[in-house]
Amino acid sequence: MQRKAPQTSDIDDETLFAKVERGDVEAFTAVYNKYHKLLYALAYRYLMSSAMAEDAVQHVFTRFWEFRSELRVGISLRNHTLHRATKRRKILRNFRV
Numbered sequence: 001m002q003r004k005a006p007q008t009s010d011i012d013d014e015t016l017f018a019k020v021e022r023g024d025v026e027a028f029t030a031v032y033n034k035y036h037k038l039l040y041a042l043a044y045r046y047l048m049s050s051a052m053a054e055d056a057v058q059h060v061f062t063r064f065w066e067f068r069s070e071l072r073v074g075i076s077l078r079n080h081t082l083h084r085a086t087k088r089r090k091i092l093r094n095f096r097v
Contacts, residue, residue: 020064021071028068032061 011019011030019027036057043053 017071020068023068028065031064036061 011027016027016031016034020031039057039060040053043056044050047053047056
């Protein structure tokens with residue numbers, strides 16, 4: 001009997017993080033699907049605009065992909081993503097009118 005490869009969504013964050021660092025688009029998509037709603041909620045709470053929150057989340061994930069080679073494996077992806085999003089409130093401020 002053949003074993004199925006695990007779905008990307010079933011892989012732990014540390015493994016996903018390592019795959020994204022190596023340029024795995026499927027892993028990046030899994031990260032996006034897993035965390036975009038949470039980041040959107042944070043951005044919306046701060047910006048109070050759906051369109052600006054979407055733009056901010058897109059910006060965060062674009063930068064995440066662009067700088068993937070600088071990621072550090074071994075930390076929680078969720079904590080890393082939230083830390084970067086909250087630490088860099090100035091990014092969100094740029095989306096305010």
